[in-house]
Amino acid sequence: MTKAQEMQSIIKRYREETGKDSVDMHDVAKYAIGMGWPLPKPKTAIDRLAEQFSSAAREEIRKDEVTGKPYRANLAVTTWQGTEQMTLWTDIDVAPRYIAHRSFQQRREQTVGDVLQLTFDVMHWNRVNETEDPINMPTDFTDDVQWRMNEPDKKQSSA
Structure with a gap:
């Protein structure tokens, strides 16, 4: 079992023991410490x-x-x-093309990964909540980006 899997098991156990569905990870950390979980080495x-x-x-x-x-x-x-x-x-403003391209590509990959996981999460929620109206989460952001690019500057309009 990986460290992350062990931690996930503790989160599940904490939820079961407290009856809470939504938990503050500070509370889970205190619970884990009480179980003997070692504190991580502090950052320098x-x-x-x-x-x-x-x-x-x-x-x-x-x-x-x-x-x-x-x-x-x-x-x-x-x-x-x-x-x-x-x-x-x-x-x-001084970045060579190869650095700019790599940075933009990494950010794009992060975005795609987030949207893919969001899609899986919505699909699962819809499947286990069949009696509820399904949640539709569009993943084409073209219109959203255009609207935000063209909205008035909030700082200027509120001044």
Whole structure:
């Protein structure tokens, strides 16, 4: 059994013992500690600071001087160095094509994976809840993207 499977078993046991369907993972963690589950090794200060810098890089938004549309200032590319996974950040305005393409492709793959899993989840819910109206979750985002691209800037319209 993998570590993740062991943890999933503890979550299931916690739900069964408490009778709760929706659970806070902090409560599950306390429950697991009470069962003797070892606490993970704490992150180093440098790891935590690096995560904070990654969050800051991910959140930086600039406006295109021609279109006025927002864009992410930094591109992330996940790569491997030996056996260690790492994320490299590049300013979008100086990124060579191969880095930009790789970053966009990785983000697209994440999106496809999320939509695929969402589709499986909806299919399952609909199957086990046959007496309910089925939930329809369209996966063509063309119209959604167009609507959002053309909606008024909320910051400007509320000023």
